[in-house]
Amino acid sequence: MAYALQQLINGVSLGMIYGLIAVGYTMVYGIIGMINFAHGDIFMIGAFVSLIALLLLSAGGLMEGPAAILLVLVISVAITGLYGWAVERVAYRPLRGSFRLAPLISAIGISIVLQNFVQVAQGARPKPSEAVISGGIELMREGDFTVQLTYVQILIIALTLAVLAIFTVLVTRTRLGRAMRACEQDRRMASLLGIDTDRTISLTFVIGAALASVAGTMYLLRYGVIDFYIGFLAGVKAFTAAVLGGIGSLPGAVLGGLLIGLIETFWSAYFSVQYKDVAAFSILVITLIFLPTGLLGRQEVEKV
Amino acid sequence: MLNRRSVLQAGIALPIVLTQAEALAQAGDTIRVACAGPMTSSNAAAGDQMKIGAMQAIEDLNAKGGVLGKKLVLDVADDACDPRQAVSVANQIAGRKTVFVAGHYCSGSSIPASKVYAEEGVLQMSPASTNPKFTDEGSWNTFRVCGRDDQQGAIAGAYLAKQFKGQKIAILHDNSAYGKGLADETKKALNKAGVTETLYSAYTAGEKDYNAVVSRLKGAGIQVIYLGGYYTEAGLILRQAKEQGMAVTLVGGDALVTKDFWQISGAAGEGTLMTFSADPRNRPQAKELVARFKAKNVDPEGYVLYTYAAFQIWAAAATKIKSTDPKKVAAELKAHGPWQTVLGPIGFDKKGDVTVPDYVFYVWKAGNYSQI
Numbered sequence: 067m068a069y070a071l072q073q074l075i076n077g078v079s080l081g082m083i084y085g086l087i088a089v090g091y092t093m094v095y096g097i098i099g100m101i102n103f104a105h106g107d108i109f110m111i112g113a114f115v116s117l118i119a120l121l122l123l124s125a126g127g128l129m130e131g132p133a134a135i136l137l138v139l140v141i142s143v144a145i146t147g148l149y150g151w152a153v154e155r156v157a158y159r160p161l162r163g164s165f166r167l168a169p170l171i172s173a174i175g176i177s178i179v180l181q182n183f184v185q186v187a188q189g190a191r192p193k194p195s196e197a198v199i200s201g202g203i204e205l206m207r208e209g210d211f212t213v214q215l216t217y218v219q220i221l222i223i224a225l226t227l228a229v230l231a232i233f234t235v236l237v238t239r240t241r242l243g244r245a246m247r248a249c250e251q252d253r254r255m256a257s258l259l260g261i262d263t264d265r266t267i268s269l270t271f272v273i274g275a276a277l278a279s280v281a282g283t284m285y286l287l288r289y290g291v292i293d294f295y296i297g298f299l300a301g302v303k304a305f306t307a308a309v310l311g312g313i314g315s316l317p318g319a320v321l322g323g324l325l326i327g328l329i330e331t332f333w334s335a336y337f338s339v340q341y342k343d344v345a346a347f348s349i350l351v352i353t354l355i356f357l358p359t360g361l362l363g364r365q366e367v368e369k370v
Numbered sequence: 371m372l373n374r375r376s377v378l379q380a381g382i383a384l385p386i387v388l389t390q391a392e393a394l395a396q397a398g399d400t401i402r403v404a405c406a407g408p409m410t411s412s413n414a415a416a417g418d419q420m421k422i423g424a425m426q427a428i429e430d431l432n433a434k435g436g437v438l439g440k441k442l443v444l445d446v447a448d449d450a451c452d453p454r455q456a457v458s459v460a461n462q463i464a465g466r467k468t469v470f471v472a473g474h475y476c477s478g479s480s481i482p483a484s485k486v487y488a489e490e491g492v493l494q495m496s497p498a499s500t501n502p503k504f505t506d507e508g509s510w511n512t513f514r515v516c517g518r519d520d521q522q523g524a525i526a527g528a529y530l531a532k533q534f535k536g537q538k539i540a541i542l543h544d545n546s547a548y549g550k551g552l553a554d555e556t557k558k559a560l561n562k563a564g565v566t567e568t569l570y571s572a573y574t575a576g577e578k579d580y581n582a583v584v585s586r587l588k589g590a591g592i593q594v595i596y597l598g599g600y601y602t603e604a605g606l607i608l609r610q611a612k613e614q615g616m617a618v619t620l621v622g623g624d625a626l627v628t629k630d631f632w633q634i635s636g637a638a639g640e641g642t643l644m645t646f647s648a649d650p651r652n653r654p655q656a657k658e659l660v661a662r663f664k665a666k667n668v669d670p671e672g673y674v675l676y677t678y679a680a681f682q683i684w685a686a687a688a689t690k691i692k693s694t695d696p697k698k699v700a701a702e703l704k705a706h707g708p709w710q711t712v713l714g715p716i717g718f719d720k721k722g723d724v725t726v727p728d729y730v731f732y733v734w735k736a737g738n739y740s741q742i
Contacts (some may be wrong), residue, residue, distance in 0.1 A: 069589040072614070076581035190410035191418070192602050194633040197609075204615065210591055214615045270549060291577040291634050299577065336581035337626060340545065340572045343584075 072301020073335040074328070075115055079219040079288065081327020082226040086281035087304035088311065088319035089233065090274030096250050096314040097270045099160075103173040106252035106301015107180035108275045110148040112282025113292045114184055120286070124196075134200065135287070142279045149180075154268055177297075184294040192293040222284045229280060230320055233273070234313060237316065246270060250314075267302055302345075310350050312363025321361060325349075386479040400443045401436070401694055403428070403684075404463045405677065406456070406473030406483070407498075409448035412576065412602040415630035415672075416475050421446050421499060422668060423677030425471055426659075438687050449483070451476040451600075453516020456526055464490030469694045472680040475601075475673070477501030477519075478547035486513045493696035495684065497676035500624060501551040511702050513713075514719060515676045515683070518725035519552045522623055522645050525729045525732075526552075526596065529643075534594045538568040539633040540587050540605075543598035544575040553598030554622045560596075568592060574716060584610045593618060600625045605622055605634030612638035619643065627672040632737045642734040647727070648737060650675040656712040679711035686710065 087109050094102040119141040123134055132140045161168040202216030237243040245266045246254040257263045285300070286292055303326055311322025326346050333345040353361065405424035408417040428444045436442055447463055449456035452638035456479035463471055465485060470493045477556040480499035486495045488509035496504065502518050530539060535717070543553035550572075560567060568588050573583050584607060587595065595618055596605050597693045604622050605685050611618050619641055626644040635642070656675055663670040670678075686704045686709050688694045704722065716726040731742045 070587065072585045072588070073582060076579075076585055080579050080581070097499055125421040137383075184412060191630065192412050192414075192634065194605075194630075195637075196636065200612070200613075202615075211589060212615050214613065216613050285578070289606065290609060291578060291602065295411070295576075296578065331582040335586055338572075339586075340574065343574070 067208055069211050069335070071205065072211075073331050075213070075215055075219060077328035077331030078324065079180050079327075080322075080331060081307075081324035082222050083284055083288070083323070084300070084307045084326050085323025086226050086284070087278055087300055088307040088323045089230070089316060091305050091308040092276050092311070092313055092316060092319040093246075093270055095181065095308070096167075096244055097267055098127050098158075098249075098253075100158070100169050101173070101305070102158075102271075102274070103170070103175040103301070104157075104180060105274065105278060106297035106299075106304065107177045108146060108150055108153070108297070109278040109282050109285075109300055109304075110184065110292070110294065110297030111149050111180060112142050112194075112275070112279030113286050113296065114188060114282075115191055115279065116142040116274045116283040116286045117292060120195060120198065135283075137284050139280065141277045142283050146279030147181055147272045147276045148281070150271045150278075151195045151268055153275075154271040156359035158271075159264065159267075163258050170219045177301075181294055181297065188294065190294065192207050192291050194291050195286060197290055212255070218284075218287050222288060223278065225284065226320065230316070231278060233277070235314060236273075242266070242269060263304075270336075306347065306350055310360055312357075312360030314364065315362045318360055318362035323357075384514060399440055400444050401438075401440045401539075402445065402468045403467055403470045403681070404445040404447055404466075404468045404473070406447040406449055406463065406471055406479075407475035408451040408479075409446065411450040411452070413475060413600055413625075414450045415601070415628045416498065417448070419628065419671065419673045420473065420677045422474060422670070423497070423664075423674040424681065426663070426674075427678045427681035431525065431526045431685050437688050447473070449474050449476075449479045451479055453478050453482050455579065456480070457484070457486055457503070460486035460492075461490075463487075464492050464550055468492055468679075469696050470495070470684045470699075472677050472684075474498055474499065476546065476548055477504055477551065480504050480660055481507070481547060484508050487511050488592075493684065493700055494616050495514050495680040497680050498673045499548070499625070501547045502555075503551070505723050508722060510697060513576065513680075513700075513703060513711070513722035515680050515716065515724060515738070516624070516673075517647060517729055518723060519548070519555045519623070521553025521727050522610045523552055523557075525558045525731075526621060526623070526645050527556045528563055529557070529559075529731060530560050530594065530596060531563030531565040532618070533655070535565075536595040538590040539565065539596060540569040540571070540584070540590065541596045543566045543572055544600065544603060545572045546575065546599070548623075548625065549575075549598035549600070551598070553596065555598055558596065567596075573599070573607075578606060579610075580607045581610050581614070583607065584614055584616065587611070587618070588616045593634050595620045597622045601628055601631040602634060603638075605631050605639065608635045608638040608642065619700065627732070627739070629669070629671065629737070632734060635734075639734050643733050643742075644734075644739070645729045647733055648730050649732075650713050652685050653712070654708070655714050659712050675712050679713045679716065683716060685710040 119138045157172045158169045199217045204211040245261045307322035307326045308319045311318030329346045330342045333342040389612040407420040447459045449459045457495045460483035480496045483649035499517045543549040555637045622644045624646045627646045732739045
């Protein structure tokens with residue numbers, strides 16, 4: 067029981083990070099029907115910006131309390147958001163009228179550019195950071211086995227849920243959200259009705275990047291070690307999560323992330339650790355066979 | 371008007387012309403050698419060690435007039451500890467008429483690369499690859515300056531059985547040629563001493579979340595982990611074990627010999643044990659070189675001196691037979707010796723392994739490691 071609970075905590079906190087990244091994939095797909103393969107690397111940029119901010123703040127002696135973490139988060143969101151905007155402006159917007167595969171290829175290119183840029187600028191070694199938030203709560207004890215819930219895990223879970231709530235409100239209740247949904251349904255019609263579609267798409271990318279940077283900060287706080295390559299694996303997992311949850315659906319992305327995190331963790335907990343990715347991806351395949359639009363995805367209506 | 375296409379063509383043509391010019395300038399009066407290892411990837415710290423050693427060795431050899439009156443030109447190649455990239459890097463190196471390679475680092479890279487080198491006639495000497503297969507399956511061209519995992523594992527297994535008697539031991543490995551090889555050799559020695567491990571499991575290298583594995587160890591009441599793998603994962607596993615409130619001692623192999631291990635593990639690395647040869651920095655032959663490194667503010671830890679020694683050995687043999695022909699040098703290396711190096715005298719057996727390997731235990735304390 068205690069063992070399962072500990073693994074549940076591990077799985078949920080891992081899944082929440084996947085979920086946060088997956089939201090970015092899903093939003094971009096929803097609005098322009100494109101898979102932004104550079105999104106994983108935007109997440110990696112977010113983690114690096116957080117690390118640099120963290121180091122600068124602690125060098126300045128300001129690294130104390132929740133205010134400092136909030137500051138790191140704000141800096142990271144701002145700079146990573148700028149990256150998201152720049153990527154869209156440079157690599158996707160010029161190709162918007164082009165054939166469908168063009169932005170996809172350009173996304174793969176951007177992904178390689180970002181990876182190599184960070185590798186050259188920051189070095190190839192893994193970058194460690196001191197644990198900023200340490201300690202946790204001992205939830206229960208069963209014999210010698212204690213169930214630990216660390217403060218970072220609590221932060222990750224709370225923050226993901228809060229961010230998800232904020233963005234659900236943003237998409238369903240605000241002017242920008244309405245514009246985003248309009249672009250999603252019919253971009254040409256939306257622009258005929260006076261919606262600045264380019265601006266809306268730009269903002270979607272900025273929001274996606276901001277979410278990825280939150281995930282990056284959480285990742286740094288949780289694991290304390292990052293390198294230029296983390297975006298690839300996390301990106302693949304998050305993309306899978308988005309597809310599993312139903313690409314285009316915000317709650318679906320988080321649900322997908324949670325499921326991938328839980329499947330990986332529980333498979334490692336009770337079966338062979340080596341086959342956890344096989345397990346996670348097999349479940350993805352099976353789900354897609356029976357539910358081609360994912361768990362919470364809508365049936366695509368073919369427009370005539 | 372200069373249109374886009376002609377600019378593009380000029381842009382492509384220029385580097386081709388330049389490389390040809392470079393090749394012409396260097397042909398004849400230089401000897402190409404290479405150092406290959408993980409300059410990127412999570413093992414970059416080890417690649418860095420090799421690069422530092424190689425560059426210093428070439429600088430020193432060239433300062434003495436090179437080998438056979440020719441200057442040495444060093445290529446540093448990055449295999450990212452990836453077997454596929456290692457093969458393509460090996461092809462590149464061989465294509466440049468390189469006669470000698472000090473590399474690679476990861477056994478999983480050294481083994482496939484050695485096949486390419488054997489075919490293309492390049493002599494390979496690994497400063498760090500400890501998997502027995504490297505020289506067991508190797509052809510005429512494979513040598514190593516370090517020990518073998520069957521030696522390292524035998525010592526580690528015997529130590530575990532003696533030192534942690536009655537405690538629950540887990541053996542983990544990362545499924546790499548090095549990690550699994552070392553873990554299996556250690557398991558063999560441990561079982562031979564009459565101790566059975568509680569858990570034997572693999573983990574996936576390159577990830578950052580090992581909490582599921584750590585909880586599993588915690589659930590099994592593990593007190594000692596033997597880890598066949600590299601320093602990044604070792605550090606992460608320890609860090610996450612501490613977060614989960616687990617008190618565990620980690621025992622590892624020579625891949626933990628870098629200060630980067632401590633940077634990742636932090637205080638959780640306290641008390642970690644590892645096998646490595648007796649500290650090369652303390653040997654009398656290394657004194658002068660270590661002092662020069664220290665003056666440059668470089669700590670020649672881990673495989674720096676091993677890489678340096680690999681070049682020394684090759685240069686000595688080539689000078690002796692007055693030829694850099696890889697096959698002749700290889701024959702000479704095995705036939706004669708021992709060769710004088712910064713590590714002390716080193717001789718090779720028929721397979722290309724060092725004749726006197728030595729493994730001892732080190733312990734990590736407060737960010738530094740010292741011999742027990």
